[in-house]
Amino acid sequence: MIKLALFLGRVFLQKGIIKMRVKDTLNLGKTKFKMRGNLPVREAEWQKDWQDNNLYSERLKLNEGKPRFDLHDGPPFANGNIHMGHALNKISKDIIVRFKNMAGYYAPFVPGWDTHGLPIEQQLTKQGVDRKQLSRAEYRQLCENFARKEIKKQMADFKRLGVSADWDHPYITLQAEYEAEEIRLFGKMYQQGYIYKGKKPVYWSPSSESTLAEAEVEYHDVKSPSIYIAFPVKDGKGLLDPENTYFLIWTTTPWTIPANQGITVNPAFDYSLVQVGDKRYVVGTDRLAAVAQALDWQNYQVVQHFKGSDLDQLVAKHPLYDQDALLMNARHVTASDGTGLVHTASGFGEDDYNVAQKYGLPVFSPLDNKGCFTEEVPDPDLVGMFYDDANKVVSEKLEKSGNLLKLSFFMHSYPHDWRTKKPVIYRATTQWFASIAKCRQQILDQIDQVDYSPAWGKVRLHNMIKDRGDWVISRQRAWGVPLPIFYAEDGTPIVTPETIEHIAQIFAKEGSNAWYKLTVQELLPAGFTSAHSPNGHFTKETDILDVWFDSGSSHQAVMAKRPDLRFPADLYLEGSDQYRGWFNSSLITAVTTTGKAPYRGILSQGFVLDDKGHKMSKSLGNVIAPDDIIKQMGAEIIRLWVASVDATADVAVSNDILSQTAESYRKIRNTFRYMLANTSDFDPAADRVAYEELNSIDQYIEVRLNDLVKQCLESYEKYDFNAVYKSVFAFIANDLSAFYLDFAKDVLYIEGKNSHTRRSMQTVIYDATSKIAKVLTPILPHTMEEIWSFLPEADKYIQLTNMPAVLEYDNRQQLLADWQQFLNLRDDVLKVLEAAREQKLIGKSFEAALTIYPTQAIKAVLDDLKANFRQILIVSKLTIEEGKAPANAVQLANGAFVVEHAPGEVCPRCRMIRTDLGEDRDLPMLCGRCAKIVKDNYPEVVQEGLEE
Numbered sequence: 001m002i003k004l005a006l007f008l009g010r011v012f013l014q015k016g017i018i019k020m021r022v023k024d025t026l027n028l029g030k031t032k033f034k035m036r037g038n039l040p041v042r043e044a045e046w047q048k049d050w051q052d053n054n055l056y057s058e059r060l061k062l063n064e065g066k067p068r069f070d071l072h073d074g075p076p077f078a079n080g081n082i083h084m085g086h087a088l089n090k091i092s093k094d095i096i097v098r099f100k101n102m103a104g105y106y107a108p109f110v111p112g113w114d115t116h117g118l119p120i121e122q123q124l125t126k127q128g129v130d131r132k133q134l135s136r137a138e139y140r141q142l143c144e145n146f147a148r149k150e151i152k153k154q155m156a157d158f159k160r161l162g163v164s165a166d167w168d169h170p171y172i173t174l175q176a177e178y179e180a181e182e183i184r185l186f187g188k189m190y191q192q193g194y195i196y197k198g199k200k201p202v203y204w205s206p207s208s209e210s211t212l213a214e215a216e217v218e219y220h221d222v223k224s225p226s227i228y229i230a231f232p233v234k235d236g237k238g239l240l241d242p243e244n245t246y247f248l249i250w251t252t253t254p255w256t257i258p259a260n261q262g263i264t265v266n267p268a269f270d271y272s273l274v275q276v277g278d279k280r281y282v283v284g285t286d287r288l289a290a291v292a293q294a295l296d297w298q299n300y301q302v303v304q305h306f307k308g309s310d311l312d313q314l315v316a317k318h319p320l321y322d323q324d325a326l327l328m329n330a331r332h333v334t335a336s337d338g339t340g341l342v343h344t345a346s347g348f349g350e351d352d353y354n355v356a357q358k359y360g361l362p363v364f365s366p367l368d369n370k371g372c373f374t375e376e377v378p379d380p381d382l383v384g385m386f387y388d389d390a391n392k393v394v395s396e397k398l399e400k401s402g403n404l405l406k407l408s409f410f411m412h413s414y415p416h417d418w419r420t421k422k423p424v425i426y427r428a429t430t431q432w433f434a435s436i437a438k439c440r441q442q443i444l445d446q447i448d449q450v451d452y453s454p455a456w457g458k459v460r461l462h463n464m465i466k467d468r469g470d471w472v473i474s475r476q477r478a479w480g481v482p483l484p485i486f487y488a489e490d491g492t493p494i495v496t497p498e499t500i501e502h503i504a505q506i507f508a509k510e511g512s513n514a515w516y517k518l519t520v521q522e523l524l525p526a527g528f529t530s531a532h533s534p535n536g537h538f539t540k541e542t543d544i545l546d547v548w549f550d551s552g553s554s555h556q557a558v559m560a561k562r563p564d565l566r567f568p569a570d571l572y573l574e575g576s577d578q579y580r581g582w583f584n585s586s587l588i589t590a591v592t593t594t595g596k597a598p599y600r601g602i603l604s605q606g607f608v609l610d611d612k613g614h615k616m617s618k619s620l621g622n623v624i625a626p627d628d629i630i631k632q633m634g635a636e637i638i639r640l641w642v643a644s645v646d647a648t649a650d651v652a653v654s655n656d657i658l659s660q661t662a663e664s665y666r667k668i669r670n671t672f673r674y675m676l677a678n679t680s681d682f683d684p685a686a687d688r689v690a691y692e693e694l695n696s697i698d699q700y701i702e703v704r705l706n707d708l709v710k711q712c713l714e715s716y717e718k719y720d721f722n723a724v725y726k727s728v729f730a731f732i733a734n735d736l737s738a739f740y741l742d743f744a745k746d747v748l749y750i751e752g753k754n755s756h757t758r759r760s761m762q763t764v765i766y767d768a769t770s771k772i773a774k775v776l777t778p779i780l781p782h783t784m785e786e787i788w789s790f791l792p793e794a795d796k797y798i799q800l801t802n803m804p805a806v807l808e809y810d811n812r813q814q815l816l817a818d819w820q821q822f823l824n825l826r827d828d829v830l831k832v833l834e835a836a837r838e839q840k841l842i843g844k845s846f847e848a849a850l851t852i853y854p855t856q857a858i859k860a861v862l863d864d865l866k867a868n869f870r871q872i873l874i875v876s877k878l879t880i881e882e883g884k885a886p887a888n889a890v891q892l893a894n895g896a897f898v899v900e901h902a903p904g905e906v907c908p909r910c911r912m913i914r915t916d917l918g919e920d921r922d923l924p925m926l927c928g929r930c931a932k933i934v935k936d937n938y939p940e941v942v943q944e945g946l947e948e
Contacts, residue, residue, distance in 0.1 A: 019945045022909050022925075025934045026749045027758070029677030033790050037669060039634020043782045047162065055799055056164050059101050060108060062800060069105040071097055072559055072569035072599065073165075074582050075112035075173060075551055078150040079119050082157040084608045084616070084638075084653055085575065087626045091642040092605065092721070093573055094163040098778035099716045102803045108564050109165040111158065112554065115147040115174040116480040117547040118208055118419050136478050137516040143479040144174055144513075157626065161635050162781050164799075171558045173481075173550045180508035181557035182550060183484050187500030188593040194435050195473070197493060199363050201346075201353050202472040204427035206371030206387075207420040210476045211431055213548050214468070214580055217424060222414040224252045225391050228295060228405040229343070229398060230281065231263060231325055235315035239306065240273070240282070247316050247327070248281045248291065248405070250338040252412070255390040257398070258377050259345040261361050262326035263316055264352075265308040266333040269340055273304035282311070284340015291339055295405055308333075319403035320394075321378045330355040347428035350469055365428035369476065387425065432474040432483060432543065439592050440465060446587065446597040453603045453719055454648045460579045461587070461602070471588065473546045480544030482515040486524065487539045488532030498525050515540065552585030555598035572599040573719075576606055603719050606650035611657060613650075624653055636780050637662050643721040643779045664729060668776075669783060671732045674741060675769045676790050678748045682762040683792065689756065689763045691809070696867050698764045700819040701740050703812050704731070705768050710806045712775045721779065728776060736768065739823075743872050750910045750930065752937045766791075771804040821861040821894075822869075825854065828892040829873055835890070836899040846912055849877035849902040853885035854895035876902035876913040908948050909934070 050056075071093055076086055093109065100107035120143050121131070131139050155167060171178060189195050203212040230246035247263050265271065270285040276297050283291050285305070292300060314327040332351040333342050346356030347365025356363070366376035373382040373390065379397075382390055398404035415424045436443075443465050452458045474483060484503045486494040502525040506514050515523065520538045529536065560567035568590070574582055583602055590598035609615060610622040617623065629638055641661045645651040691702060708731045715723035744761060751758040770791060777784040777798050788798035795801050809815070829852070833845050842848045850873065854862060862869065862880060870878035885896030904915035907927040918924040920931035922942045934941055 019947045020938065020941050022946060022948050025909065025938055025941070025946070027678075027681070027751075027753055028749060029674070029680060031673060031677040031680050031790060033673050033676045033787065035670060035673060037634065037636070037665075037783060037786075039636050039782065040631055042786065043162065043630075043635050044160070046782045046785055047159065050164070050797075050799075053797075055797060056109075056166060059164075059799060060106060063101060063104065063106040066104055066106050068566055068570075069097075069100040069107040070559065070566045070569045071100075071107070071109060071571045071573065072554065072565075073110060073112045074572060074574040074578065075114035075171070075554065076154065077117070077119060078113045078115045078147045078154060078172075079123065080150065080153075082154055082626055084624055084626060086154075086157075087161060087638050088605060088608055088642055088647060088651065089574065090158050090163050091161055091639050092647060092719075094161070094165075095639075095643065095721055095778040096571070096573070096716075096719060098164060098781065098799070099803070102774065102777065102799070102801065103713070103716070104802060110169065110171055110558065110562065110565060111155070111163075111165045111167065112171040112558065113147075113151050113154070113173065114547065114551050115144075115151070115172055116544070116550050118210070118477060118479075120146055121477065121479050122419065131478065135516070137513050139478055140513050140516065147172075147174060160630055161626065162639065164781075166564075171554065171562075173547075173554075174511070176508050176511040177561075178553075178557045179481050179512045180504040181561055182481055182545070182553040183500060183504045183507055185553045185556050185589060185593055186484060186545070186549070187495065187497065187504075189434060189589065190495045190500075191497060192592065194438055194592050195432060195495075196435060197430065197432050199365075199428055199430045200433075200470075201348060201350050201365070201426040201428045202431055203415065203424050204369075204371075204429065205417040205420065205422070205424045206369070207422040208417055208477075209369045211429070211472050211474065211546075212417060212424060213472065213546050213585075216418050216548075217415045218418045219413045220416050220421075221411050222423065223409055223411055224414065225254055225395060226250070226252055226406075226408045226410050227254055227395060227398070228291075228339070229257070229319055230279075230403045230405055231316040231319055232403075233282075233314070234317040234324060237314050239310055239314065244278060245273070245280045246282070246403075247325075247341055248283050248339045249341045249343040250291075251343050252410075253348070253391075254394040254398070255387045256345045256348045257320065257343065257394050258373075258379050258382060258390075259347055259364050259366060260318060260325055260343055261346055261356060261364060262328050262344045262359070264328045264330045264333055264342045264344045264355050265311050265340065266331055266335075267307065267309035267312065267329040268331070269308045269333070269335065271306055271308055271311065271340065272302045273306075275301045275303050282341065284335060284338075286335040287338065287340045319401055320397055323378065326359060326361070328355050328359050330358070348426050350426065353428065363428045367425075367427055371425065371427075388423070431472045432485075434471040434473050434549075434588065434592075436465070436468050436470050436588065439588070440468075442595070443587060443591045446591050450597050450599060451601040453601070457576075457579065457602055457604050460576075461583060464580055464584060465587070468584075471546075471585075473549050474543040475546055477544055480547060481512050481550060483541040483543050483545055484515075485541040486520065487541070488530050489535060489537050490532050492530075492532040493541075494530055494532070494538065499528070546585075548581060548585040549589070551582050552589045555586055555590050556593065559598070567594075567598065568596055569599045571601045571603060573603040573605070576604040579604065605647040609650050609652055611652045611654035613652070622654075624655065624658075629658060633658065633662050634782075636782055637665055639779055639781075640665050640725070643725040646722050665780075665783075667737075668729070668732060668780075671737055671741070672769060672773070672783075672787050675736075675765045676787065678744070679762050679766045679769060680790075681753065682759070682766055684763075684766055685792075687754075687759050687762065688766075689760045693756075693760070694763065695757060695760045696815070696865050697740075697819070697872060698760045699809075699811070700815055701735065701764050702767060703809055703815055704735050705764070705771060706807050706809065706812075709771055709775060709804050713803060713806065716778070724775070724779065728772060732772070741765075743874050746871050746874070746910065750933065752933050755933075773798060774801060774804050818861045818865055821858060822865065822867075825852075825858050825862075825894040826873065828894050828897065831892065832890050832897040832899050833875075841899060842901055845874045846876050847902055848875040849879075849900045850875045851879040851881055851889075851898040851900075852895055853881050853883070853889060853897070858894050876904075 097107050097109040203217055205212050228250050233240050233242040233245040236242050272283055272285045272288055274281050274283055311327045312329045316325040318325050344352045346353050346361055346363050366374045368374050371387045373385050375383050395407055417424050447462050559565045559569050586598045711727050712724045747758055747761050773784045773787045784798050836842045889896035889898045902913040904913045905917050907914050907930055909926055909930040914927035916928040919928050923931040
């Protein structure tokens with residue numbers, strides 16, 4: 001019906017039946033680009049279209065032979081739907097890869113998943129699976145089935161965020177070919193002497209019954225006992241009289257006292273022998289005041305001084321049992337707490353282990369896998385008791401023996417298993433280790449070759465490697481890659497290039513479950529023999545590899561193996577916790593096997609918190625699920641939020657924050673809608689105005705646009721999406737909406753359709769639409785793709801275009817300087833217009849007649865620019881005067897100003913107040929300017945007339 005009415009209107013007008021209306025002579029912009037994006041629906045439609053047309057591959061084809069950029073995806077664990085942390089991470093990667101492709105790089109993106117480990121075993125337990133009722137192979141198959149189901153779930157979530165990737169060919173740590181390469185990497189490390197078996201204290205989780213890597217430990221506050229214990233002197237070597245003389249120690253783990261083998265002091269420290277009543281105690285001199293206060297020593301005397309080195313090899317008596325405690329020297333003893341003397345149990349602490357090894361003491365760790373004391377403990381009352389329960393029993397025994405000086409409790413940070421959330425302990429157990437000591441300097445040297453963002457990442461990673469002990473790589477679990485080790489009849493480990501390659505080939509065909517399905521003879525190369533097994537009998541290792549060894553092998557299993565990727569990667573991007581996790585394990589395995597770091601650059605991000613700075617958890621009720629936001633607002637809002645935050649630190653998200661982001665999105669979208677509407681009749685091929693012929697104000701915006709493009713490209717190269725967002729939003733809000741597009745109506749609507757002034761402005765608006773759309777495509781691909789469909793460009797998809805080029809303009813510097821001077825003047829004008837509005841002198845700025853008495857500097861700029869300043873300032877009348885301003889003028893920085901109500905009447909077409917309405921007898925209702933424009937563009941109106 002609407003189309004019919006328009007057609008009949010044109011016919012009747014031509015036949016003189018009706019008159020043309022004023023609004024029909026205006027160039028009112030029209031576009032089908034909707035104000036509301038309907039993102040939850042439209043995004044999914046665009047994503048299907050991209051998939052159907054294989055845009056990921058098409059983009060790569062365009063860049064074949066160009067410089068490469070390889071971002072290696074750190075594999076998220078396959079367990080549950082994605083959370084906002086996942087969204088921040090994967091969208092950030094997508095922004096980078098999309099930008100790199102549009103910037104002319106060959107930039108593939110292969111997503112990955114980490115699939116082995118305890119969390120999946122725990123999920124099966126929750127589902128009622130009894131591991132003990134199944135063979136290991138059957139149980140592992142259930143684990144794999146669960147992991148693959150979770151991968152499908154997460155993959156769908158990531159796709160819905162608009163992430164462009166090779167979703168058909170992801171890498172997964174349970175894939176047969178991946179496991180085979182992991183085995184080969186292990187073999188290389190073993191042959192080069194970096195893998196060994198030993199018994200030493202490691203993080204042990206009684207709740208998981210397994211060792212833990214440092215990256216699997218988190219800290220929570222716990223209440224612990226604090227005790228002071230007196231060890232009687234047994235042999236003072238002539239330095240100390242054993243009679244009523246004691247070494248004083250302090251510990252927060254009474255349960256380790258039954259495993260005590262000695263006392264360690266710092267050889268460089270001063271120690272005091274203190275008389276307290278009829279007893280004497282050896283205490284670190286620097287700790288004496290604190291100890292005296294803690295033990296309420298009212299009257300004590302220092303009777304002797306000596307160095308820690310003087311105490312070396314003295315002997316104390318265990319406070320509970322008839323056994324010795326050797327005095328030892330080591331510099332790990334500090335004066336920051338305690339007594340300056342440290343109770344030492346070689347099986348329950350790394351420093352304890354090291355000093356015990358130095359003094360030839362055996363490793364003693366009388367705890368089983370569940371954290372209960374074994375029969376090795378020299379106290380039958382403790383056998384079978386859980387270590388934490390032993391704290392009370394040991395403390396009572398010490399009190400009964402008279403060697404407990406004080407017992408209290410305090411809150412402190414203590415290591416916990418990050419999966420079970422239960423405390424962990426240091427426990428000496430026989431494990432497989434990767435030696436860090438042998439390759440530490442080589443790793444540190446490679447750290448210096450890497451670029452870091454933020455820069456502090458280098459120091460953090462350097463310190464973690466510098467201070468890191470050997471890496472325990474064995475785990476006592478079922479779901480993981482088996483350690484590819486055989487044992488001969490005499491217990492000798494068998495790991496040879498032949499056995500490794502044979503196992504790798506089997507795994508490549510059948511997966512690592514073959515280790516549990518096949519016999520030892522089938523797993524060993526045909527005819528394999530060893531002098532250590534004269535009868536040809538071999539057994540298999542039952543432990544699996546640490547999951548950090550799994551993901552840490554990806555540089556070889558993925559980047560170096562796949563033909564579409566490259567080693568080393570240009571970038572690893574993960575959360576800041578990965579300095580002790582994936583960044584760390586990948587670095588160790590890469591340097592020990594290739595001599596190189598696996599990455600040229602590291603970009604780390606903070607954690608996603610709520611708006612009060614709290615970690616998100618279901619118990620707090622502050623969890624925000626990406627899927628809920630997508631259904632309500634769309635994935636573009638999450639993507640814009642990612643770009644709007646400084647992710648190098650912790651970032652906040654809440655429903656209110658996302659609502660504010662949605663408002664920013666609407667501002668961006670509506671600005672594009674205005675620009676699309678007002679360039680709908682613009683053909684860039686036919687109507688474009690060359691830069692040299694643009695009006696000065698249009699040149700200025702074109703230059704500002706070009707500067708924006710340059711700034712954004714530079715920010716993208718630095719992975720600073722926040723700067724891209726801020727720059728674009730500021731340009732849209734300030735340069736365009738609040739300035740250029742504000743006065744544009746007086747040109748776009750009023751001037752003749754094909755006038756130079758209008759086409760000049762449309763050229764700039766079209767360029768702004770096209771270039772900003774390209775710049776924002778990595779961040780808002782769905783919206784920019786929709787915008788692109790309304791532009792008459794040659795390419796079907798904006799994603800298949802390149803980033804706009806940065807142009808050089810000879811007059812840029814002078815142009816920017818002059819127009820900045822004008823903008824300073826405009827700021828003054830806005831102030832005086834607002835004052836006039838408050839005085840009820842005017843309403844809208846079009847009601848103003850403005851007289852400016854500019855400073856000499858401003859006058860020179862105005863003369864040079866030769867622009868339509870009345871139009872730009874949106875007033876009906878503008879007069880620029882020289883000479884002294886009248887007394888009623890408002891004096892400001894750039895001149896003096898007089899505001900009056902404009903004389904005349906409102907022109908119904910341009911809405912300006914004019915004094916020349918009716919001067920054109922053919923069109924008496926219009927001002928002179930509008931009459932001329934209408935007559936030039938609509939000559940038939942002269943005959944038929946015009947009506948409002």
